[in-house]
Amino acid sequence: MTNVLVLHPGEMGSSLGACLLSNQHHVGWVSHKRSTATRQRAEKESFFEYSHLESALEQVDVVLSICPPEFAEATAQSIVAQDYQGIYVDANATSPMTARNIATMVGENYVDGSIIGPPARRAGATRMYLSGNKASIIRDLFIDTFAQPTDLGPASTAASALKMCYAAYTKGTSALLLNIRALAEANAVTDALLAEWSISQPDLQTRSERTGPSVSRKAWRFAAEMREIASTFASKGLPSGFHEGAAQVYDRLADFKEAPPTSTSDLVASLLKQK
Amino acid sequence: MTNVLVLHPGEMGSSLGACLLSNQHHVGWVSHKRSTATRQRAEKESFFEYSHLESALEQVDVVLSICPPEFAEATAQSIVAQDYQGIYVDANATSPMTARNIATMVGENYVDGSIIGPPARRAGATRMYLSGNKASIIRDLFIDTFAQPTDLGPASTAASALKMCYAAYTKGTSALLLNIRALAEANAVTDALLAEWSISQPDLQTRSERTGPSVSRKAWRFAAEMREIASTFASKGLPSGFHEGAAQVYDRLADFKEAPPTSTSDLVASLLKQK
Numbered sequence: 001m002t003n004v005l006v007l008h009p010g011e012m013g014s015s016l017g018a019c020l021l022s023n024q025h026h027v028g029w030v031s032h033k034r035s036t037a038t039r040q041r042a043e044k045e046s047f048f049e050y051s052h053l054e055s056a057l058e059q060v061d062v063v064l065s066i067c068p069p070e071f072a073e074a075t076a077q078s079i080v081a082q083d084y085q086g087i088y089v090d091a092n093a094t095s096p097m098t099a100r101n102i103a104t105m106v107g108e109n110y111v112d113g114s115i116i117g118p119p120a121r122r123a124g125a126t127r128m129y130l131s132g133n134k135a136s137i138i139r140d141l142f143i144d145t146f147a148q149p150t151d152l153g154p155a156s157t158a159a160s161a162l163k164m165c166y167a168a169y170t171k172g173t174s175a176l177l178l179n180i181r182a183l184a185e186a187n188a189v190t191d192a193l194l195a196e197w198s199i200s201q202p203d204l205q206t207r208s209e210r211t212g213p214s215v216s217r218k219a220w221r222f223a224a225e226m227r228e229i230a231s232t233f234a235s236k237g238l239p240s241g242f243h244e245g246a247a248q249v250y251d252r253l254a255d256f257k258e259a260p261p262t263s264t265s266d267l268v269a270s271l272l273k274q275k
Numbered sequence: 276m277t278n279v280l281v282l283h284p285g286e287m288g289s290s291l292g293a294c295l296l297s298n299q300h301h302v303g304w305v306s307h308k309r310s311t312a313t314r315q316r317a318e319k320e321s322f323f324e325y326s327h328l329e330s331a332l333e334q335v336d337v338v339l340s341i342c343p344p345e346f347a348e349a350t351a352q353s354i355v356a357q358d359y360q361g362i363y364v365d366a367n368a369t370s371p372m373t374a375r376n377i378a379t380m381v382g383e384n385y386v387d388g389s390i391i392g393p394p395a396r397r398a399g400a401t402r403m404y405l406s407g408n409k410a411s412i413i414r415d416l417f418i419d420t421f422a423q424p425t426d427l428g429p430a431s432t433a434a435s436a437l438k439m440c441y442a443a444y445t446k447g448t449s450a451l452l453l454n455i456r457a458l459a460e461a462n463a464v465t466d467a468l469l470a471e472w473s474i475s476q477p478d479l480q481t482r483s484e485r486t487g488p489s490v491s492r493k494a495w496r497f498a499a500e501m502r503e504i505a506s507t508f509a510s511k512g513l514p515s516g517f518h519e520g521a522a523q524v525y526d527r528l529a530d531f532k533e534a535p536p537t538s539t540s541d542l543v544a545s546l547l548k549q550k
Contacts, residue, residue, distance in 0.1 A: 096462060116471060127471065152467055161462035166471060168455050169479060173448055176517055179508065180443050186511040187371060187436035192427055196391060196402065196441055204444060233454065236461040238546065241520030242451055248514035271513065 001025055002141055005060040006047065007075060008034060013066035014041040015119035016091075016128075019145035021045065030056050057084045062138070064113075069094045070224040076102040089113045089138055091128070095164060095228040096157035097235055103132075103156050111138050112156055114163030120146035131158035164232040168243065171222050172229070174215050175246035177208045178253075181264060182271040212264030219253035226250060276300055277416055280335040281322065282350060283309060288341035289316040290394035291366075291403075294420035296320065305331050332359045337413070339388075344369045345499040351377040364388045364413055366403070370439060370503040371432035372510055378407075378431050386413050387431055389438030395421035406433035439507040443518065446497050447504070449490050450521035452483045453528075456539055457546040487539030494528035501525060 003026045006017045017027040028048035031039060042049065050056035057063070057079065063086060065075050072092040079088060088106045090099060091113030103110040111134050117126035123146060130138050131152040142149040152158040184193040197205040215222065226247035230240040252274045256262050278301045281292045292302040303323040306314060317324065325331035332338070332354065338361065340350050347367040354363060363381045365374060366388030378385040386409050392401035398421060405413050406427040417424040427433040459468040472480040490497065501522035505515040527549045531537050 116475065127474070129467070150467075152464070155463060158462070158464055158467070161459070162464045162467050162471065165455050165459045165462070165464060165468045168458065169448075169451065169476070172451060172517075173444075176444065176447060176451075179513055179517065180440050182513055183443065183508055183511060184436075184440045186513070187433070187440070187507075188430065189427070189433055189437045189440060192404070192425075192433070192437050193440045196437065199402070200391065201444070232462075233458055236458060236547070237549075238454055238457055238461070239520035239523035241516035241518075241523065242447075242454065243516075243520075245514035245516030245518075245520070248516065272511070274512075 002062055003028070003060045004062045004064060004141070005029070005050070005056050007063060007065050007079075008067060009038055009042045009045070009047060010066065011041070011119045012115060013064070014045050014047075015121050015126075016064065016066065016115075016142075016147055017042075017047055018045050019120055019142055019147045021047075022145055023141065023143070025141060028056055028060060053078065054082060057082045057086075060086060062087045062089065062141070064089045064091060066091055066115075068092070068221045068224060069098065069228050072098060073101055073105075076105050080105045085109070087111055087134055087137060089130070091115055091159075093163050093167060093225045093228060094160050095232040095235070096161045097231065098228060099157040099160040109134065110156065111135050112159040113138065114159040115147075116163065116166055120148075122146060124148075129159040129162050132156050135159075161232070164229045167225060168229050168233075171215075171225065172242055172246045174211050175222075175226070175249040176242075177204070177211050178215075178264065178267055178271060179245070179249050181208055182268045185268050186272055209264055212267045213261035215250075216253060216256040216259065216262035216267060219250040220257045223247045223250035223254065277337055278303070278335045279337045279339060279416070280304070280325070280331050282338060282340050282354075283342060284313055284317045284320070284322060285341065286316070286394045287390060288339070289320050289322075290396050290401075291339065291341065291390075291417075291422055292317075292322055293320050294395055294417055294422045296322075297420055298416060298418070300416060303331055303335060328353065329357060332357045332361075335361060337362045337364065337416070339364045339366060341366055341390075343367070343496045343499060344373065344503050347373060348376055348380075351380050355380045360384070362386055362409055362412060364405070366390055366434075368438050368442060368500045368503060369435050370507040370510070371436045372506065373503060374432040374435040384409065385431065386410050387434040388413070389434040390422075391438065391441055395423075397421060399423075404434040404437050407431050410434075436507070439504050442500060443504050443508075446490075446500065447517055447521045449486050450497075450501070450524040451517075452479070452486050453490075453539065453542055453546060454520070454524050456483055457543045460543050461547055484539055487542045488536035490525075491528060491531040491534065491537035491542060494525040495532045498522045498525035498529065 120126040230243035233240040395401040505518035508515040
């Protein structure tokens with residue numbers, strides 16, 4: 001049995017905690033300054049409550065960081081500052097450069113991670129990628145769970161790099177589709193575009209309608225992920241404009257975070273209002 | 276019977292000329308300063324040869340411009356300079372702004388056009404879009420041919436706008452896929468990305484392999500089209516970075532114009548060499 005601290009049990013983090021519990025590991029969370037929603041998720045899963053980070057870090061063997069990418073470095077810093085000596089897994093959608101910064105802070109007990117797919121609540125939907133010298137230890141914790149862990153080998157930032165490449169297409173093209181729908185609307189050719197897509201790109205017509213409700217509540221955190229991706233391309237001397245553009249699209253939609261899932265047409269109107 | 280001049284009979288232009296011939300129209304081309312390949316295409320179709328532009332313009336009722344977008348304005352200028360009084364159709368992949376510039380030059384006999392799909396050589400593959408007050412005249416010339424003409428109504432740049440929206444996704448995502456494959460290669464995660472795609476995005480794995488041979492010989496002219504698209508987004512206050520990035524990708528592949536169709540792996544290597 002391994003004692004794991006999940007920072008922080010959002011939808012994804014609590015699903016991964018549940019995977020660990022299903023393998024008989026001990027799973028804890030830190031309640032200090034967390035929201036009511038986080039408490040509800042943690043209590044529903046019966047995670048062990050630590051009132052403060054300090055007491056948690058004295059007891060756990062593994063810390064799992066699951067947060068929006070722009071908070072990944074600060075989260076790691078807060079752990080390192082407590083002189084924590086166990087394994088630290090950053091499973092966030094960060095660039096390899098951000099992952100390397102965290103690896104440098106953490107030292108030999110750093111494991112790079114990334115997650116592709118929705119919260120790990122059913123078979124076959126989610127994959128957890130891990131890399132670094134101690135990746136196999138974390139893979140073993142999640143073995144035979146809905147997280148479907150894969151050890152990518154010793155490269156210290158491979159899991160982050162893979163996530164950037166993957167999301168570059170999926171989330172990049174969702175932003176592109178919304179941007180194109182806005183362009184069609186601004187040029188009064190929406191009906192013609194949808195008619196042409198229905199002939200030659202039937203998937204796009206359907207997908208562009210579904211994209212609105214599927215991304216509206218997540219756009220606020222996709223913007224930072226798009227910037228991590230843009231900087232990943234730039235660091236290899238490759239064009240980064242695609243994801244700078246995608247970040248701008250998602251930035252304009254950040255206000256839909258608290259709204260109900262919103263239609264593509266309404267997101268398009270919002271994109272066009274914020275010239 | 277209408278007398279039409281096709282500027283210039285490349286693969287697309289000669290297919291459209293053949294459509295007009297099949298409707299019993301007269302189709303001509305101008306041989307002055309054209310390549311041997313153009314002459315061979317024109318002679319194969321039995322288009323009427325004019326030795327110079329001046330003599331052609333004295334006789335035709337319609338001029339159809341089919342050329343890479345960066346030459347569209349200069350081509351129109353060369354026709355206007357001859358005091359041509361007939362209908363001028365620009366069917367190129369230009370922004371609505373470029374189309375508007377040409378419309379201003381040409382005046383009331385301007386018809387905006389665009390073509391979606393491959394050269395019009397078989398049923399159901401290609402659509403020709405037309406807009407402007409005289410669009411229906413051109414639609415009637417192509418009626419019941421492989422060009423499948425659609426009149427989008429009187430808006431003077433609707434056909435160009437539709438083309439920009441359509442190609443923004445198709446050619447934009449082809450560039451994105453090549454860029455992502457290059458990023459994966461630079462981060463040594465190509466195998467992991469292809470394995471993940473094979474699980475969750477099986478179409479992408481196949482498409483990314485096919486993209487290389489399908490775009491390598493056309494990349495040189497896609498770059499200018501991506502810039503037309505980027506400026507179309509910018510003109511409506513929408514993010515333009517996607518297609519600035521796509522233009523940079525295609526710029527780096529311009530040297531494959533004369534090579535045999537080239538694999539995705541070889542294009543990726545070329546993208547990475549030109550940091």
